[in-house]
Amino acid sequence: MAKTGFHHPDPSLFDAVIETPIGPLGIRLQEGRLATVAFLDPERATPRAGSAGAAAVARMLDRYFADPRQPLRLPLAPASTPFQSRVRDALLAIPPGETRSYGQLAAALGSGARAVAGACRANPLPIVVPCHRVVAAAGPGGYAGARGGRPLQVKQWLLRHEHRR
Secondary structure: OOOOOOOOOOHHHOOEEEOOOOOOEEEEEEOOEEEEEEEOOOOOOOOEOOOHHHHHHHHHHHHHHHOOOOOOOOOEOOOOOHHHHHHHHHHHOOOOOOOEEHHHHHHHHOOOHHHHHHHHHOOOOOOOOOHHHEEOOOOOOOEOOEOOHHHHHHHHHHHHHHHOO
């Protein structure tokens, strides 16, 4: 999984930019599969439509923001490593409105909590591959490599959104 972040320097690198309740998201496809969902800087990103594939992703994300129980079934680009693929599968198995601790996920994968946290931090598909559903044993933990600020606010918003069912 490629490194993710909250402020990509150039929104034009994405196939589409969509506005969401948590700010603009950049969508990038690779050979017809979703490769990146990125949190963009609201000051620099202007919503714009993209290809039919990007429009399909945008519709799925719109449905999620309207109702988090809506499944996000999209063709995904392969994960970068076999371990990241295993973590991705474990994240996809966590239902909306539920969380797992890094330790719980690590135990289920026969790994360490730090390795799971590293794979979550490198997740290029936040929201779609719900790394926000993984929390620390005491508190929300970090998000996208940050332990505060906008990333943690977004994580907390997503968790509240999913619990409102």
